Amino acid sequence: MNARTNASAAAPMLDSHPGFERDEEGNCPIREVLDRVGDTWSLLVIINLQAAPTRFNALKRSIEGISQRMLTVTLRSLERDGLVRRTVRPTTPPEVEYALTELGHSIAVPVAALGIWAARNRDALKAARSRFDTGQL
Amino acid sequence: MNARTNASAAAPMLDSHPGFERDEEGNCPIREVLDRVGDTWSLLVIINLQAAPTRFNALKRSIEGISQRMLTVTLRSLERDGLVRRTVRPTTPPEVEYALTELGHSIAVPVAALGIWAARNRDALKAARSRFDTGQL
DNA sequence: CAGTATCCGCAAAGATACTG
DNA sequence: CAGTATCTTTGCGGATACTG
Numbered sequence: 371m372n373a374r375t376n377a378s379a380a381a382p383m384l385d386s387h388p389g390f391e392r393d394e395e396g397n398c399p400i401r402e403v404l405d406r407v408g409d410t411w412s413l414l415v416i417i418n419l420q421a422a423p424t425r426f427n428a429l430k431r432s433i434e435g436i437s438q439r440m441l442t443v444t445l446r447s448l449e450r451d452g453l454v455r456r457t458v459r460p461t462t463p464p465e466v467e468y469a470l471t472e473l474g475h476s477i478a479v480p481v482a483a484l485g486i487w488a489a490r491n492r493d494a495l496k497a498a499r500s501r502f503d504t505g506q507l
Numbered sequence: 508m509n510a511r512t513n514a515s516a517a518a519p520m521l522d523s524h525p526g527f528e529r530d531e532e533g534n535c536p537i538r539e540v541l542d543r544v545g546d547t548w549s550l551l552v553i554i555n556l557q558a559a560p561t562r563f564n565a566l567k568r569s570i571e572g573i574s575q576r577m578l579t580v581t582l583r584s585l586e587r588d589g590l591v592r593r594t595v596r597p598t599t600p601p602e603v604e605y606a607l608t609e610l611g612h613s614i615a616v617p618v619a620a621l622g623i624w625a626a627r628n629r630d631a632l633k634a635a636r637s638r639f640d641t642g643q644l
Numbered sequence: 645c646a647g648t649a650t651c652c653g654c655a656a657a658g659a660t661a662c663t664g
Numbered sequence: 665c666a667g668t669a670t671c672t673t674t675g676c677g678g679a680t681a682c683t684g
Contacts, residue, residue: 400618403624413541442647452638473635488539497589601664601666653678654678656676657675661669661670
């Protein structure tokens with residue numbers, strides 16, 4: 371159960387902002403997307419796959435710190451949403467390759483834009499944060 | 508936990524993607540940003556403030572489903588990061604207005620880009636999802 | 645190699661009550 | 665009005681062990 375499964379009355383003026391309009395059920399698209407891709411590992415996986423299709427353990431080695439379980443879970447979730455395609459070659463040992471779909475590549479674009487913002491403003495964030503913290507002492 | 512320890516086997520080549528380069532501590536900027544803004548409520552608050560500066564309870568009414576506590580927590584966090592400015596007018600009853608800073612407005616841009624992607628592709632996601640789920644039965 | 649199956653801790657979020 | 669103070673619940677993600 372989720373906090374944003376709340377369908378009720380008062381319509382906020384969110385509708386003027388693209389991507390933030392509520393649908394019939396009261397959800398806004400960007401929240402849905404963030405709920406899928408805003409977790410700890412999804413974006414990291416997408417980015418790693420953007421470079422080239424990759425096999426399971428190679429991916430695991432690329433993404434420092436991810437557990438086997440979370441890689442599996444994340445990949446399943448992305449596959450489910452049509453962002454990643456899973457291809458099995460029935461050799462022994464089995465060979466499973468993961469690749470981005472068209473949809474997967476397309477989301478990488480706005481994500482990269484956010485990435486650029488992040489890279490450019492991380493210092494500003496850090497500065498603001500320490501300013502706030504010292505002022506708070 | 509260093510990201511570069513196994514550069515020999517599977518080079519992540521993350522460094523070619525803007526916003527995803529690891530820093531000295533092994534963090535990538537976009538992860539840091541998502542850790543701050545990728546939570547349940549931050550983006551919703553930012554978007555609501557993008558329209559106009561808003562007072563606490565008005566904000567609470569705009570954002571359907573947010574608890575008083577989470578609004579406070581979210582606003583503090585955004586203020587700490589320099590994305591939101593808090594202005595108190597010492598009247599009775601007190602009047603507190605929240606507004607986006609320049610930094611706050613600037614992040615709304617890439618966020619809107621992601622919002623547009625979300626709005627355009629939500630149906631594709633939903634379709635992929637139900638396709639996957641029925642295939643799984 | 646590429647996964648499943650469990651168990652569990654911890655932090656994020658919700659509910660509720662109270663205050664300057 | 666604009667918060668703070670607690671308490672409780674939820675669920676993500678880590679650790680570990682086992683399999684085709």
